[in-house]
Amino acid sequence: EACKAIYQSKISHVQKDVAGTMKPFLSILGTGIVTSEGDHWWKQRLKMSHPLRQDVLEIIPAQTLFAVQRLFAILDQAAANSTTVPIGSLLRHLTLQVISGSFLSLSAQESDESFAKLYLPIVEESNLRVWYPYRRFTFFMPSFWKYQRNVYRLNAYVSGLVRKRWHVRRTEKAGSRQYDILDKMLEVYERE
Numbered sequence: 001e002a003c004k005a006i007y008q009s010k011i012s013h014v015q016k017d018v019a020g021t022m023k024p025f026l027s028i029l030g031t032g033i034v035t036s037e038g039d040h041w042w043k044q045r046l047k048m049s050h051p052l053r054q055d056v057l058e059i060i061p062a063q064t065l066f067a068v069q070r071l072f073a074i075l076d077q078a079a080a081n082s083t084t085v086p087i088g089s090l091l092r093h094l095t096l097q098v099i100s101g102s103f104l105s106l107s108a109q110e111s112d113e114s115f116a117k118l119y120l121p122i123v124e125e126s127n128l129r130v131w132y133p134y135r136r137f138t139f140f141m142p143s144f145w146k147y148q149r150n151v152y153r154l155n156a157y158v159s160g161l162v163r164k165r166w167h168v169r170r171t172e173k174a175g176s177r178q179y180d181i182l183d184k185m186l187e188v189y190e191r192e
Contacts, residue, residue, distance in 0.1 A: 024129035024136070027151045028122055047188045052181075056102070059181060063101040067094040070108060092120060104161055105180045118154040122147065 016022060018035050029035050033044040033052075071094055078085045093116055100106040100115045125147045129135045138144050165182055169190075 021130070024126040024133075025123075027126070028119065028154070048185060050184070050188075056181060059102045060098065063098045066101070066108070067098050070094065070097075092116075096120075101180075103181045104165075105178075105182075114157065118150055118157055122150050122154060125150075 016035060016037055018026070018037075022029065022035060026035065031040075033041065033048060036044060071090065074090065075085060093112055096116050096119060097106075097108045097111045100111040101108065104115075106115060125135070125143065135141075135143070162182065166186065169183065169186060
């Protein structure tokens, strides 16, 4: 009951640890709904409440089912060949496939070949920065510059996908394809 009261009516009293725990991940989280607070958070939440509440429930289960089917196929093949499977890495990739498929309509293959290759090294370095905060300042180390390059490349990649989708939405006929969550979010901004 206490949790229900907090999350339903007193959510503004819950503070996010942006300066501490979340700080190493701000390069991928940005200043969006996950990290913002106060009026900025409330405005974003109002804009995204429908796409992130209703549409997610329509799109993500199908993507999750496809991911689980791919997982079973990999595990069945490994069992048949008596080989091991790096389950942690496999689950990270499947999670990204669900997210990128639901939000950006990326295929599992494109997710693995582009999105995961850019995103996962950033997350790994961010995790290291939680435990070793000094890594943010080691500009003399190759890992520092690799991280910077990966963040730049991921931003360019995702920005390119959003720009491309914006252009597609301007030139396509309504109902010519199935919309994903990015389309639903862009609809909100188009109405503004």
